[in-house]
Amino acid sequence: LKLQTGVPTPNLALAEKFYKTHLYEANKTLEPILDLYNFKSQIPAWKFELFAAILVGDLGRGEHKGADLINHEVKSALNNTDFEYQYHCKSWKEKLHDDCRVDHVFISYEAGVAELDVRLVAGKVLAPQFLSWEAALETAYTGNQPNSRFRKRISFKTVKEEGQMLLQIKAGKLFQESLLL
Numbered sequence: 001l002k003l004q005t006g007v008p009t010p011n012l013a014l015a016e017k018f019y020k021t022h023l024y025e026a027n028k029t030l031e032p033i034l035d036l037y038n039f040k041s042q043i044p045a046w047k048f049e050l051f052a053a054i055l056v057g058d059l060g061r062g063e064h065k066g067a068d069l070i071n072h073e074v075k076s077a078l079n080n081t082d083f084e085y086q087y088h089c090k091s092w093k094e095k096l097h098d099d100c101r102v103d104h105v106f107i108s109y110e111a112g113v114a115e116l117d118v119r120l121v122a123g124k125v126l127a128p129q130f131l132s133w134e135a136a137l138e139t140a141y142t143g144n145q146p147n148s149r150f151r152k153r154i155s156f157k158t159v160k161e162e163g164q165m166l167l168q169i170k171a172g173k174l175f176q177e178s179l180l181l
């Protein structure tokens with residue numbers, strides 16, 4: 001991968017190279033070993049976050065509070081499944097505020113990552129759903145025995161209906177790119 005210096009901008013070519021090298025080919029290489037030892041392939045979240053950062057031209061926040069990237073939250077899940085949001089006891093308010101502010105990159109993929117869709121949904125579109133969780137979050141983190149984590153989901157259906165397709169990969173190859181890029 002050849003990196004450019006300066007401020008990140010959306011880079012479809014670099015995102016495609018990253019996908020092929022670090023997601024698709026790496027997964028193909030590991031799959032026989034994973035099968036032999038009875039493990040299921042799961043791409044680490046940071047790889048999807050880096051892939052999304054390259055694709056949309058954003059930077060990681062470098063901390064574990066709030067959104068994954070400066071202007072985007074990144075979620076990944078197997079195709080046709082919902083996307084999980086976790087809120088932590090000490091930082092839930094900041095995270096909930098960020099989720100309403102930033103745009104959301106949703107990556108749906110098939111096992112083996114040969115099939116992959118990337119959709120973008122504006123935070124303001126999802127904000128009513130996030131804010132509807134606020135009372136439950138407040139309850140979960142108050143009292144004598146507060147929860148350590150709180151989990152909620154955005155449905156795949158919502159993402160499919162509200163999201164703008166940024167990128168679609170089929171059989172390990174770029175199939176469709178959005179006019180947004």
